[in-house]
Amino acid sequence: MNTKRLRTIIPLAVIGVIGVGFATHVGVGTLSAIGWQDISLLCPLGALATMIATKTLLPRAVISVVIALALILLFARAFCGWVCPVPVVSKIRGIFSKKTSNTDMTGTGVLPAEDNPLVKAAKGSKADSVADAADDADTADAAALAADAPAPLSADEQAALSGCGHSCSSCAEKRATLDSRHVILGGSLLSAAVFGFPVFCLICPIGLTFATIVLVMRLFAFGDVAWGVILVPALLLAEVVFFRKWCSTFCPISALMSLVGKANRTFVPAIDNAKCRESAQGTSCEVCAAVCPQGINVRHPEAGMSFSECTKCRACVEACPTRAITMPFLPKKAAPSTVVVEDDETVPAA
């Protein structure tokens, strides 16, 4: 089973378990406070907001925040890629727009792998080289391969990749230390302080997802007819349909994870330079960068988003034509090849 399908099945399973919990009153909670009976792991943003709003330290909220921070340190934004129901809900967008059916909303959005010219090119030339090897390569075949394979990078191209074109604005956004999510994270906490209640919880799409389930269940179980049955899902759909990049542009929980995730050193994609087409063969490849839904460039980290955005979705691991990328628990030490270890995000912002 590929991880992409798994990353849809797991959130659906979470929704299913929580739905069963509602039907049976067992007390598993929702993702806002998941746990068993009176043991709950609170949403870190909800925990912070409620403590700011009530101006009290709540033991369970403090413990939840500490545990959540530890989990983020260990897995960065893996919650976004593997557990959060919002990217799955956002697949509904496919109904409204057939063309961009495969963009993963957790990130900046990429072309579907099969439509991506870079991936196509890499796969094509990989097939060539495999056929080539099987053919007991003689000089003629080698010449054909050389003609087919992408040319080695010119000095200009190398410079462009490592330096990222100076004038492009999307690169500026990728290189910025903070983005709009972080401002909204501040706004969420500020609004909780000003108005004395967790304002963002009212519109949190994760909360709205479970509210929708509860309201629909109540509608059928008790005939509980209310405007909420229409408005809650409508608000949720508006958030994921009209704000297509909710997760990477608006979500304050994603912001919190990316901030704490800057200290994440585990399960970071690492390249085996002996296998990577670019380092081993000197040919341009960029497949890992092309498939990453977060816009991370594993080969040239400085040209893409920070690794703190990594949702551990394993798209790069699976797409790499030479299987050069792995996600080791800890970065390999003293290997100059592991470009990923030096995280330029740790440089304090000027």
Add this chain to the structure above:
Amino acid sequence: MADTENTAAPKKEGRPVITRRALCVGLGGTAALLGLGAVRYAGSAPLVRPPGGQDEEALVSACIRCEKCYEVCPRGVIAPAHLEDGILNMRTPVMNFDANWCDWCTEENGGEPLCVASCPTEALKAGSTPETGVLGVAELNQDLCLAYRLIGCRFCYDACQFEAMELDENNRPYVIADACNGCGACESVCVSLQNGSISAGATERAIIVRPLES
């Protein structure tokens, strides 16, 4: 947070803190949240809350709408408040005595309400008991009550375990407000709505637990 957009600077040296566009989007979102926060002052009708949730201000401040209380309630009497109860109250817990009533989990959990125990943000405060806690007060509408049409119905009187109901000389029940803790037992058994031919046009039961400040 200064806007230090500087796209022309070489990497690392001039790494921008945030681009102007991102800052604008972020500030827009913040403004929307601050606007939404103003619903706090929109005013909202008081509601019958679960045990420990009677301090309306504290409940609204601490509740993150995690929905755990209505999930754990073994009797299913906690429901999400509707939009009709105010945007601020939406999805906060309210009592629904349509089918059952609250005994502070005496039967299920030895008197420690599960909703209070499971509330992770202490929006429902500990210490509420059937004797000390008051969720609301039952109010009997004589126009709808079958007993006041001399039908002889006394379901609510029989259901009350807290001696908050009496029968008058005509065997018609009435509420002793001082003794009522709002447990909802009377409301849960009231059959006035099921007798459509008698109480025609009624939209609610004859005995309803009302919030305290209403």
